[in-house]
Amino acid sequence: MNVKKIQAEDMNQAIRIISKEFGSDAVLLDVKRVRKKGLANYFKKPHYEVTVEYDPAKTPLARKLSTIKAISEQYKADAGGTKPAGEKGGAEKTAAASQTDKPESVPPAQQTEKPVSSGPAAEKAPTETNEPGAQTGAKSDLSGIAVLTERLIGNRVEKDFAFAIAKQAAEYLSREPKLSAYEAFFSVISNHIAPAGNLFQKQERSTVLFLGTTGVGKTTSLVKIAADLSLNAKKKVGIINTDTYRIAAHEQLKIYSDILDIPVKAVYDGEMVVKAMQDLSDRDAILIDTPGKRPGDPEHRAFVETVLSNAKPDIVLLAVSAPTSFEACREIIDSYGFVRDYRLLITKIDEISAYGNLLNLCLYSNRELTYLTNGQNIPKDIEPAQKYKIARLILGKQ
Numbered sequence: 001m002n003v004k005k006i007q008a009e010d011m012n013q014a015i016r017i018i019s020k021e022f023g024s025d026a027v028l029l030d031v032k033r034v035r036k037k038g039l040a041n042y043f044k045k046p047h048y049e050v051t052v053e054y055d056p057a058k059t060p061l062a063r064k065l066s067t068i069k070a071i072s073e074q075y076k077a078d079a080g081g082t083k084p085a086g087e088k089g090g091a092e093k094t095a096a097a098s099q100t101d102k103p104e105s106v107p108p109a110q111q112t113e114k115p116v117s118s119g120p121a122a123e124k125a126p127t128e129t130n131e132p133g134a135q136t137g138a139k140s141d142l143s144g145i146a147v148l149t150e151r152l153i154g155n156r157v158e159k160d161f162a163f164a165i166a167k168q169a170a171e172y173l174s175r176e177p178k179l180s181a182y183e184a185f186f187s188v189i190s191n192h193i194a195p196a197g198n199l200f201q202k203q204e205r206s207t208v209l210f211l212g213t214t215g216v217g218k219t220t221s222l223v224k225i226a227a228d229l230s231l232n233a234k235k236k237v238g239i240i241n242t243d244t245y246r247i248a249a250h251e252q253l254k255i256y257s258d259i260l261d262i263p264v265k266a267v268y269d270g271e272m273v274v275k276a277m278q279d280l281s282d283r284d285a286i287l288i289d290t291p292g293k294r295p296g297d298p299e300h301r302a303f304v305e306t307v308l309s310n311a312k313p314d315i316v317l318l319a320v321s322a323p324t325s326f327e328a329c330r331e332i333i334d335s336y337g338f339v340r341d342y343r344l345l346i347t348k349i350d351e352i353s354a355y356g357n358l359l360n361l362c363l364y365s366n367r368e369l370t371y372l373t374n375g376q377n378i379p380k381d382i383e384p385a386q387k388y389k390i391a392r393l394i395l396g397k398q
Contacts, residue, residue: 238263321346344367
């Protein structure tokens with residue numbers, strides 16, 4: 001086996017060079033983004049250095065030419081002739097991505113789950129498509145991974161996560177060569193989304209504590225869940241409001257509690273939660289609202305810890321707004337690291353057009369995802385998390 005380094009301005013150019021010189025049997029060992037030394041080059045765009053391993057005996061000139069021609073014709077037919085025949089774009093990047101800030105936050109994909117695994121009929125993995133990313137075999141390795149990796153990044157998936165996903169998809173394809181690149185990506189992404197399932201399935205009383213920063217939609221989400229439990233699940237619901245600093249929050253809860261005939265108890269410190277829970281002891285579900293504060297506020301942390309100690313909730317939901325930048329989301333998640341077993345509730349997905357942040361949040365927090373909210377209508381604009389549906393939003397259409 002021979003090893004060679006390729007220099008290219010971008011991954012598409014690197015892919016073309018590798019495809020032309022070494023064919024589809026080449027193995028990518030490493031990818032780096034490098035910048036030439038010197039002040040004059042400081043503001044120039046860095047280029048890619050790709051290390052490739054190949055077997056000359058398996059890539060004779062005639063085979064290489066026929067392979068490239070077939071791939072080029074197929075890619076032009078699928079993409080309208082506007083893109084180069086990109087190959088192995090994401091897989092190369094994953095080698096570099098695995099050395100960056102947080103690749104360890106992306107756990108390995110489950111080895112036994114196939115992208116066509118069981119699930120609701122509406123959530124089944126794709127089986128056929130005409131895009132380059134859906135071609136099987138060598139063409140999937142050569143063009144599909146590059147196309148889909150760039151699609152993830154364009155859909156606001158953090159680059160480190162996108163490269164790690166691409167690497168796992170490439171490994172998945174090596175084990176399941178009959179799958180398309182799209183199916184491999186779909187399987188890997190859906191495996192990283194952990195829906196919490198029905199939180200209120202058990203018969204005994206459930207206590208749910210809602211956390212989140214100011215304006216995230218935490219109180220509105222609480223009301224939606226309360227309405228769904230009361231109207232659809234026919235459960236007796238009680239609400240405890242600890243967010244007494246905001247008159248609007250208390251008024252919102254009072255209005256809807258009157259409409260739904262749900263009792264609301266207002267408490268003014270964490271110690272009063274115990275008495276409020278005793279007053280609601282006949283309820284099937286108790287939902288506890290908390291004030292929204294800036295991430296890392298020490299007084300808020302002390303208050304939450306007091307509520308946690310006294311309420312002993314069965315479920316803790318951290319509400320995070322989908323339009324929030326990933327940097328800010330990361331700060332929020334870090335600030336609630338003292339809460340041991342919280343789950344995610346992602347709000348305001350109706351306000352975004354790129355859904356990559358859903359995957360960013362799942363990967364960075366490594367927590368179960370419970371609900372997505374998508375509007376102000378109560379109770380209908382909330383739905384339980386469905387991993388196949390979310391994977392489609394993140395990956396895009398087939």
